[in-house]
Structure formats: C-alpha cells, structure tokens
Amino acid sequence: MPTITIKNIPEELYEALKSTxxxxxxxxxxxxxxxxxxxxxxxxxxxxxxxxxxxxxRAQISPxxxxxxxxxxxINNGRA
Known part of the structure; x- marks a missing residue:
C-alpha cells in the first residue's frame, strides 16, 4: 500500500484534524x-x-x- 508524507501542515489544521x-x-x-x-x-x-x-x-419520527x-x-400563551 502506498505511503505519503505531508509536510508543513498549519498548526490550526493539524489540531482540528487531531480533535476530529x-x-x-x-x-x-x-x-x-x-x-x-x-x-x-x-x-x-x-x-x-x-x-x-x-x-x-421519516419512520423514526413520532406522528x-x-x-x-x-x-x-x-400561540395564545405567547400573546398573554
């Protein structure tokens, strides 16, 4: 399987990726x-x-x- 290396990842992007x-x-x-x-x-x-x-x-919604x-x-209580 191929491998890639990603360099110079912005810190903010890396932290978002790590958190996700x-x-x-x-x-x-x-x-x-x-x-x-x-x-x-x-x-x-x-x-x-x-x-x-x-x-x-739709089947998950209670009718x-x-x-x-x-x-x-x-509506009537909101007008009081």
Missing amino acids: AENHHRSINSEVIIRLEQALLPRLKTPKDKLTNIQRL NVISADDIDDI
Whole structure:
C-alpha cells in the first residue's frame, strides 16, 4: 500500500484534524484517509438511495406529537 508524507501542515489544521480524529475514535492517519475518500471519491446517491434514506428517517419520527390544540395553546400563551 502506498505511503505519503505531508509536510508543513498549519498548526490550526493539524489540531482540528487531531480533535476530529479523537471525536470519531480514530487515529489521525485513519481520519486523513476517510477525509480524502470523502473529498475525492464521493458516492453518488441515486434517487432511490435518497428516497430510502428519507423513508428511514421519516419512520423514526413520532406522528402527531403536537396537536392543533397544543399549537393554539402555545400561540395564545405567547400573546398573554
């Protein structure tokens, strides 16, 4: 597998990369590889992929969490 060396990384950029890697529980090297993949090899989503994602997210939402009466009460209380 090829290896690269990156020189003269600005301190601010390095610290941001280090922090992001820690937040994702990854090494700095793994974080760099993932970021390069995201930037250079974006996965194009088809309309079907997008629809599946929307449906998955919609299934997680509880319907009718706020009723029309709740909205009226909030509006009326805000005018008091």
